[in-house]
Amino acid sequence: MxxxxxxxxxxxxxxxxxxxxxxxxxxxxxxxxxxxxxxxxxxxxxxxxxxxxxxxxxxxxxxxxxxxxxxxxxxxxxxxxxxxxxxxxxxxxxxxxxxxxxxxxxxxxxxxxxxxxxxxxxxxxxxxxxxxxxxxxxxxxxxxxxxxxxxxxxxxxxxxxxxxxxxxxxxxxxxxxxxxxxxxxxxxxxxxxxxxxxxxxxxxxxxxxxxxxxxxxxxxxxxxxxxxxIDTTEFVEASRGVNARLAYRRMRDSADGRDMIVGVDRLDYSKGLEERFLGYERFLEEHPDQRKEVFLLQIAPPSRASVESYRKIRSTLDAMSGRINGAFADTDWVPIRYVNQGYPRDVLAGIYRAAKIGLVTPLRDGMNLVAKEYVAAQDPEDPGVLILSRFAGAAEQLTQAVLINPYSAEEMADAISMALAMPKAERIERWRALMDNIEQEDxxxxxxxxxxxxxxx
Known part of the structure; x- marks a missing residue:
C-alpha cells in the first residue's frame, strides 16, 4: 500500500x-x-x-x-x-x-x-x-x-x-x-x-x-x-507489564477476597450505564447471600460536558450510585465503586485481569473495544467472564460471551449470577473461543x- x-x-x-x-x-x-x-x-x-x-x-x-x-x-x-x-x-x-x-x-x-x-x-x-x-x-x-x-x-x-x-x-x-x-x-x-x-x-x-x-x-x-x-499482541504484553501488575495487586488487595465486576465506559447515554446500575441492583435484591461477596467497579470518565444530555446523565448516575449504596452498603462493604476519571490502558489491563466479570452493556455501540481488551487481559488459566450487550458491534464476533439484552434488568441480574457461578472449565472454554477471534481479527x-x-x- x-x-x-x-x-x-x-x-x-x-x-x-x-x-x-x-x-x-x-x-x-x-x-x-x-x-x-x-x-x-x-x-x-x-x-x-x-x-x-x-x-x-x-x-x-x-x-x-x-x-x-x-x-x-x-x-x-x-x-x-x-x-x-x-x-x-x-x-x-x-x-x-x-x-x-x-x-x-x-x-x-x-x-x-x-x-x-x-x-x-x-x-x-x-x-x-x-x-x-x-x-x-x-x-x-x-x-x-x-x-x-x-x-x-x-x-x-x-x-x-x-x-x-x-x-x-x-x-x-x-x-x-x-x-x-x-x-x-x-x-x-x-x-x-x-x-x-x-x-x-x-x-x-x-x-x-x-x-x-x-x-x-x-x-x-x-x-x-x-x-x-485491538492491537492484541501489544495489549497482552502491556497487561503483563509493571503498571498492569501493580494495578492488579492493588485491586486484588482492595477486593479483600470479594469478586469484582468491572465496567469501563465513557460517560455517555449510549453506554447503558443507568440500565447497568438497575440490573446490578436487581442482582443484589434477588441474591442477598451474594451481597457482601461482590462489588461493581464502574469507571466512567466524563465527556462532552458542554452538552446538556451529558451533564444530565452524570447527575443521574451520581444519584443512582448513592441510592444503591445507601440501600445495600454495610460498614465494611459498598456495592458500587463509582469513579469519574480515566486511567492509562496498561493500568486498565491490570484492573480487567483482576475482575471476575467484565460488564459491557451498551444500548447501542458501533463496536466497543473494551469488550476485547477485557478478554485479552485475562489469565488463561483462570479467566473472567465477559457479559456483553447484544447491541454492541462486538457481539457479532464475540459470540461465546454471555450475551444479554441490556434493557432487561432481570436478564442482566441472571447473567451476573450465572457468571459468578460458572465452572472454571466453562470459563476457559469460552475465553479461548473469544481470544481466538481477538487474536485473528486484530x-x-x-x-x-x-x-x-x-x-x-
Whole structure:
C-alpha cells in the first residue's frame, strides 16, 4: 500500500507504548501509520480567535501528526452541535435527544470545507486517504471538489441507523450522497452495512451490485463490513507489564477476597450505564447471600460536558450510585465503586485481569473495544467472564460471551449470577473461543482488510 493520509476529528499524540490513556481507535490508527508511513491530520482540540488554517506538526515514534485550531463558532456548531447533538444521538437510535438546528448543519459543512482546504496540500500523488468517522462524512466530497483524485476510503465507527430513523434528519439524502465521493466505505457490522445499503437503494435510488458495490449516477462505492480489533499482541504484553501488575495487586488487595465486576465506559447515554446500575441492583435484591461477596467497579470518565444530555446523565448516575449504596452498603462493604476519571490502558489491563466479570452493556455501540481488551487481559488459566450487550458491534464476533439484552434488568441480574457461578472449565472454554477471534481479527487484520478493499476499488 502507498503512503497513508489519515484524517479524523481528533489526533492523538504519538506514543511508543500503552502508557497513555488512549482510546482503541487512536492505537489502531497509529499502528496503520507505523506500517505505511504518512501523516495523521485533524483538529488539535485547541481554540483560536481567528481561523487561519495554519498547520502544527508533531513527529514521534514514526508517526507524523498535523493539526489545526478551530474558532469557538466552529467548535460550537460543528463539534458540540451537529456531530454530538445531532448525528451522535440519532445514529445511536436516540431520536428523542437529537437536535436539528440549521446553524449546526451549516457549521458542520463549513468546518469540513476548512479541513479540506488545510489538508489538501498534504495529499501527494499516489497517497491513499483514509477518513474516519461521523465528524467528517462530507470531507471526501469536498476533497474531490478540490481536485483530489486519489483513492479515498471512509470508515464509520458508530452505527448506521435504519432507513426510517435516518429519514428524520433534515437533508439526510444529501448527507448520505456525499459518501459516494469515496471508493470504499466501511462499517463494523453486517447490520450497519445493510442499513446503509437499504438507505442508498431506497432513498437515493442507488443500485447494489456484486461485492457490495453501490452505483449512484457516475459514482460507485464499495461498502464493506470490517470490524475493528485491538492491537492484541501489544495489549497482552502491556497487561503483563509493571503498571498492569501493580494495578492488579492493588485491586486484588482492595477486593479483600470479594469478586469484582468491572465496567469501563465513557460517560455517555449510549453506554447503558443507568440500565447497568438497575440490573446490578436487581442482582443484589434477588441474591442477598451474594451481597457482601461482590462489588461493581464502574469507571466512567466524563465527556462532552458542554452538552446538556451529558451533564444530565452524570447527575443521574451520581444519584443512582448513592441510592444503591445507601440501600445495600454495610460498614465494611459498598456495592458500587463509582469513579469519574480515566486511567492509562496498561493500568486498565491490570484492573480487567483482576475482575471476575467484565460488564459491557451498551444500548447501542458501533463496536466497543473494551469488550476485547477485557478478554485479552485475562489469565488463561483462570479467566473472567465477559457479559456483553447484544447491541454492541462486538457481539457479532464475540459470540461465546454471555450475551444479554441490556434493557432487561432481570436478564442482566441472571447473567451476573450465572457468571459468578460458572465452572472454571466453562470459563476457559469460552475465553479461548473469544481470544481466538481477538487474536485473528486484530487491528492489523482490520487495517489490511480495509486497505485491500481500497486498493481493489
Amino acid at each position: 502507498s503512503r497513508l493520509v489519515v484524517i479524523s476529528n481528533r489526533v492523538a499524540a504519538p506514543t511508543g507504548s500503552h502508557s497513555g490513556a488512549q482510546g482503541g481507535l487512536a492505537v489502531a490508527l497509529q499502528a496503520a501509520l507505523l506500517e505505511h508511513g504518512g501523516v495523521w491530520f485533524g483538529w488539535s482540540g485547541e481554540r483560536t480567535d481567528e481561523y487561519t488554517g495554519e498547520i502544527n506538526y508533531t513527529e514521534g515514534f514514526g508517526v507524523t501528526t498535523a493539526t489545526i485550531d478551530l474558532e469557538d463558532q466552529d467548535i460550537e456548531e460543528y463539534y458540540d452541535g451537529y456531530a454530538n447533538r445531532t448525528l451522535w444521538p440519532l445514529f445511536h437510535y436516540r431520536i428523542d435527544l437529537a437536535e436539528y438546528e440549521r446553524g449546526f448543519a451549516d457549521g458542520y459543512q463549513r468546518t469540513n470545507e476548512r479541513f479540506a482546504d488545510s489538508v489538501r496540500p498534504l495529499i501527494g500523488e499516489g497517497d491513499a486517504v483514509w477518513i474516519q468517522d461521523y465528524h467528517m462524512i462530507p470531507l471526501g466530497q469536498e476533497l474531490r471538489k478540490r481536485g483530489v483524485k486519489n483513492r479515498m476510503g471512509f470508515f464509520l465507527h458508530i452505527p448506521w441507523p435504519p432507513r426510517r430513523l435516518l429519514s428524520t434528519l433534515p437533508h439526510a439524502a444529501e448527507l448520505a450522497t456525499t459518501l459516494f465521493a469515496y471508493d470504499v466505505v466501511g462499517f463494523h457490522t453486517r447490520e450497519w452495512l445493510e442499513s446503509f445499503q437499504d438507505f442508498a437503494t431506497k432513498e437515493l435510488g442507488a443500485t447494489l451490485g456484486e461485492g457490495g458495490v453501490l452505483t449512484l449516477g457516475d459514482r460507485t462505492v464499495t461498502a464493506i463490513a470490517c470490524p475493528i480489533g 487491528v492489523l487484520w482490520w487495517r489490511d482488510r480495509f486497505a485491500a478493499a481500497l486498493m481493489a476499488a
